[in-house]
Structure formats: C-alpha cells, structure tokens
Amino acid sequence: MTRQNHLRVAWFLGGVLFLLHFDFWRPQRVVLYLGWVPEELAYRLVWVGLATAYLAYFCRFCWRPPSAPAGDDS
C-alpha cells in the first residue's frame, strides 16, 4: 500500500477515535469491572489502548520527515 493510502486510512481511523472520545451516547452505569475498574475508566483505558495502536501505525506507515524528498512515497 502506498503512503497516500496509509494516510487515508489514518485519517479515517483518527476520525473514528475522535468520535469515540466524545461518547455522549454511552449510558452511565455504576459498574466495577475486575472488582475495581469503573465502567467509565475501563472505556477510557480501552480507548487509550486503541490510540496507542493508532500511533504505532501512524509512525510506521505515515510519518515522513520534513527533509524527505518531495516525491518520497515509499
């Protein structure tokens, strides 16, 4: 896949993450997972996990230093 296509995927996934962050649709429940993790915290920790994976993808496939040649798409 070219860098351009990776960028398109990155934009899409970034948008999805952004929408998932603003989770006003999610019902609020007082539940403790594993005996101590509130549902709100569990949701955020999963979100941060996804964001970390996203950053790994972005840095691996989309990152291009400013000094790279203009046509360097590999």
Add this chain to the structure above:
Amino acid sequence: MNGSMVSLGVLLAVYALVLVLLGGLASRRSSKSPEEYFMAGRRLGTFVLFMALFGTNATTFVLVGIPARAYHDGIGVFGLNAAIIALGIPLSFYAVGVPARAMGARLGALTPAELCARRFGSRTVGVMLFGLFTLYTLPYMVQAVRGAALTLHEVAGIAPWIGGLSVLLLAVLYTSLGGMRATAWTNVLQGLLFLVFMCAALVGISRSMGGLPQAMESVRAHNAELLVVPRRGLFEPRAYVSWGLAISLTVIAFPHMLVRVMAAKDDRSLRRICQLYPLALVLLWLPAVLIGVLGAVEFPGLEREEADRILSRMVGAHMGDLWSAGMVLAVLAAVMSTLDAQLLTLSSMLVRDVRSGRRVTARAEVLAGRAFAVLLAAVVYILAEVWGQSVFEISAVAFAGYTTLFPVLLCTVRWRRCTPTGAITSMLAGTLVLVLCQCGILPLLGFLPVFWGFLAAAAGVVIGSLLTRAPDETRLREAFGSAPRTAQPPRRSGSRFPG
C-alpha cells in the same frame, strides 16, 4: 525536630545537591555558545528528550490539580484530560514539532518566536509571539510555584513564602549554570521520581485501604456519582469538546515544550517519543485521578485550595512520614522540571527576540540569558504571592491562551502561503475573542472561551494570509528547504499531511 522532618530535610538536601551537581556538569559544555546553552547543541537523544518532554509537560497541574479535580468530579476527569492528550500530544508533535525542528535548524532559530520571525522576515511577528508566550507562561509558572509551596506547607509546615522562594532559587541556580543540557539531565531524574512516586502512592494507599477492590467498593457505597461522568461544568457536551481541543493542542504551543522538540537530535527520536507518550501519560494520570477519587470518600467536604492538598493528605494518612517526604520530593520534581524549562525558554526569547537588534558576543548572550532567568523568577515569585485562584483554575487560563497560538504555529511550519499579516491577524483575533469571551461580552453558546478564541485565530491566519501577497519564494526555500508541493507529480499532490 522529629524523625519525619529529619528524613525530609535529608531528602531535600540530597535532591538539591544532585540538581546543582548536574547543572555544574552541564555548564562545562553549555557556556560555549548560545546554541549549546539554549538548545543543548540540538543533540538531545531519545531517552533524555523523552524525559525532558514528559518532565516539562507534567507539573503540579497533574500531581496537585488533577487529584483535586477528581476529588470533586470523579473518575470522568481521566477521560476529560488524559485520554484525549494521549492521542493529541503525539499528533501535535508530528504536525508542528517535527517541521519546526527542521525549519529551526535551517534558519538557525533557537526559540519559537525567533523561528516565526525568521520564517516571515518580520521582527513584529517574533516580538508579538514573545509577548503572548510570556503572558500565558507566567500564570503557568505561578501555579507551579503555588503548588510546591502548598505541598511544603502541608507536609513540613514550611511557610508558603519560604517554600516558593526556595523552589525558585534552586531552579534558577541549576538552570542558569547549565542551560538546556542541565534542565534535560535533571528532567530525567525528576521525571523518574514523580512517575515512580505516583505509581507507588496508588499501590500504598489502596493497600492501606484493604486493596483497590475494597477501596473502590467503598467509593461506590458512599459516593457512587464519582464513578460516572457528571455531565455538568466541563463535562457538558460543548464544554467537553472545547476542553478536549484546548488540552490536546495546547501542549505543543507551550514555548518550553516546542523548544525542546526543536532540540531533538533527529527525526527518529521524535517518532519513538510519539509512540511512548501514551503509556507514560497513563502511568502518571491514572494514579492521580484514582487517589483524588479515593480521597473524596476519606476526606469529604474540602473546597478549592483545601482540595488541592488531597494528595498530601492521602499520603500522610496512609503511607507514613517517609512517603510524605517522598511526596514532597515528587511534587518538587514535577514543579521544577517545568519551571526550569520555562525560565530558560522565556529568558532565551528575551535575549534572542527582544534584544536581537544589539550586537553582542556569544558569551555576553549566555550571560544575559542567565540574568533574565533571575529577573523572571522574581516576577513569578511576586505573582505567586498575590494570586488567589486554585491550581486547576490558574492552569486553565494559561491553556486557553496557548491554544489560540496553535493555528499560527501550525501554519508557520506547514503552510507555505501563510504570510506575516496572516500570523499577526491570527494572534490579534485569537487574543481579542478570547478576552471578550472571558469577560462575557461575546455569547459562548455553551462552548468555552478557548473554543471561540481558537476558531478566531484559525480564521485570522487563513483570511489574513489569503488577502495579502504570497511570501517571497527565496525566503520560502530557505525556510522549507524544498520546492513547493505543486511541483510533485499530480498523483501525489493530494497529501493532507504536507511534509
């Protein structure tokens, strides 16, 4: 003098000694030239750079302000702040920091204001940016000093004016000795100190309360609303969006953060840092929020400044005297790792951007930087004595201001069509709208003032640039170091992440 005071005194003395030693070691190399003193020769490698950025980023806002906020608003504070910055900060490093580093090296710029001034060939842009950076950095420094003074007073009974003064004097001493190299080296120690302490504090406090499951069960039994998002204040949808925007974009607009990114040894270091950042943020923020939530059950009814002391109260109640001394050290580490960077960056901007018309030797420039650091510390000390708001509230004022500078910084390093008029329009529009919104003159429609300030700044840079003549191509080549993107083959011209 009891045992706890002795252990605190010994820890503080050792800590101060190590910082001064590191400053002294760094001074051998840092006095050679302004680039060595202000930017560590642009040679910060991955680990030191990561700790320097992380240490500078974390301050009493996290160690004191966030537990206090979680004390009132509960677990939702983690999502409000930590989650969104785990993604926003690394992406903003890429969007602004990476091209700023390359452009700074090409133009020989040592400060963000100098970078913009040289990119546009306009001293006015540099001086305006310096003025706004100073305006927003001073309250941020004040909250750091206040947080440290409060903690020293709570744990050791040291009068706040003595605590604040001591912290400032120590920071000025090692910063002025070794410049950025000293602050980066000390940030490694300081970052490790407060990160390890916060994790240990959560473990210690929860064990003392019978384990984390029992402690959280107690929260559910006594104050269940702390375990859900309150949907009031900053948690209302439009305010939530505004705050998310502010807190994720503000960090790269801190001049003391941007200048560290500009001092990176290479692009690879920055790429690794972007991947490590979310993990480090969770390790620091999760304990801060959970301790605040547990504290609400243990010490109910605290208000404003009283709530700022919840971390020290919890550590004192559950972990004993030695850990209380360790907490003082952790808070001081967080404060000083930011304060040193702010002192150095503002003094470098005073030297490079405000006094840039005068011809001085490299040695005189370094000396002037040291003198300005002392002067700034005096101003911060006076402000810390008279400012009455809580740590979180003071930080919020600074964050809003920085966020309005994000559009101009982004367009300076990413948009070739951006002009000096556009940059000036952006700064004026963003600041004006922010002030009018803060004063209640403009309607907010449920959003925070920072949201409208940001939009005005973004509109200002675009409209101001498009209405004025395009920048000179020679200057653009000097700044961007390559041909414009329109010169590329057509199939590749649609990149939305211009490099």
